[in-house]
Amino acid sequence: MHWPGKITVREVGPRDGLQNIREFVPTEKKVQMIRALAAAGVVAIEAVSFVSPRAVPQMSDAYEVLAALGDLPGNVTLSALAGNLKGMERAAGSGVREVVAVVSASETHNRANLNLPVERSLEVLKDIGAMAASAGIRLRGAVATAFGCPYQGEIPEYQVKKVVEGMLAAGMGEITLADTAGMADPRQVYELVRKLSAGYPGVAWALHFHDARGLGLANAVTGIQAGVTVLESSAGGLGGCPFIPGAAGNIATEDLVYMLHRMGMETGVDIDGILGCGRMLEGIL
């Protein structure tokens, strides 16, 4: 059985968590939360998204949040989600060093999320990739609804592969498989990761789970067994998808880190610090 010694926990609460909160969280509170996460030892933080401020007003201060965090230590990587080429353009002007671009494996979800057919999104990725390259920004991809879609049900493997190939063509070296709708099961996770790792060697895979029906951590475990060493989670288990009604929150960072430490895996993250972030978040919301 494969048990790695070290796992990178990428905190997505400031982005995936906050985007679902209607009431605008003041910029300084966002900054305070991201600083607290970094202080708790989190070295990868998905901090903001550059998407339409009309669609997601919560993220309209993405530029200001990043600007206020310019003094974070160099070992902390902040990333920004870019929804389209315009988002990438804004990201490029923000000084952020890492950008993530999302495309859904599900046609229906991609139209709901990006207002484009998958095919068209994959073409856009190339432009995003070119812009990231010229701006010296590390670009990574995230395949939404990789394990199932609430609209389309099961997602055949070829649909995931199609998006993966589009991401590789756009120059991405790291790809997150996201269970946007909380439909993944541990066996499916293990098998899909193994197949994709074998089919696309050299890609760094990450996993993003929502904790529907208590399966979140079980999915994380079999993902790790299949070789993944980057897992995304959210302090306090915040999160969901604005285009999936009733979507469960992300797996909670404190639970994930507790489990990983119990299994003898290093994360560098301090659980008490994360619990503090959760309480801070409660205070903010």
Next chain:
Amino acid sequence: MHWPGKITVREVGPRDGLQNIREFVPTEKKVQMIRALAAAGVVAIEAVSFVSPRAVPQMSDAYEVLAALGDLPGNVTLSALAGNLKGMERAAGSGVREVVAVVSASETHNRANLNLPVERSLEVLKDIGAMAASAGIRLRGAVATAFGCPYQGEIPEYQVKKVVEGMLAAGMGEITLADTAGMADPRQVYELVRKLSAGYPGVAWALHFHDARGLGLANAVTGIQAGVTVLESSAGGLGGCPFIPGAAGNIATEDLVYMLHRMGMETGVDIDGILGCGRMLEGIL
């Protein structure tokens, strides 16, 4: 990776769940719930315990509950927990065909639970075993706090083995490893099950988890990977341990069954039926 085609789900809600409820649940409600579980396709149900009615008044009608269920179909196995020789004696007079005897791997928890040192409990097991044999009752064992104890912390493997050996000496062929305190992690589960399976071939192992910090189903998955095909759970996630303050409930049968079915494993259990049991339980409590 090992993924069995079939898992037996043993419902422990009527025993492990109800024992933590202070208000006495009328006998006919208990009977109604067990009938509903059987109707939902559950073929293994831990129905009652024969323990001191002063210590656990909720279980004082164990005999009556079993008597009222004499007409359940033959493929449904009801079991009763016996706390000591007196409990075994009462079980033998009740017509029940399967009894489970518990001993803790933790000295402190065993004294809290059975008021005896572990060594003495293992001697009592022999008498319980002899009585079960002469009554034609199938006796199985459960090792409490097999993965950790809130009083003693980590439980060294030799303490688990000591209890396992006592159970084998008492003639038991099936042993449940119980994470009474919700301290197990998925790697520990995998490794302990593998070691015990190798060390004691021929024993049928079962696993019993409480869902502390969301790790319950993850532990179930690695237990299955290690070869276990009997898992205990509780409709609605009821349960806990009266001697461990704040203990988390059992893993929820509906979540476990959902996950197993998603992974392509048969259980024979109907999720809607279990959800109905959960609602019935809410109505009762």
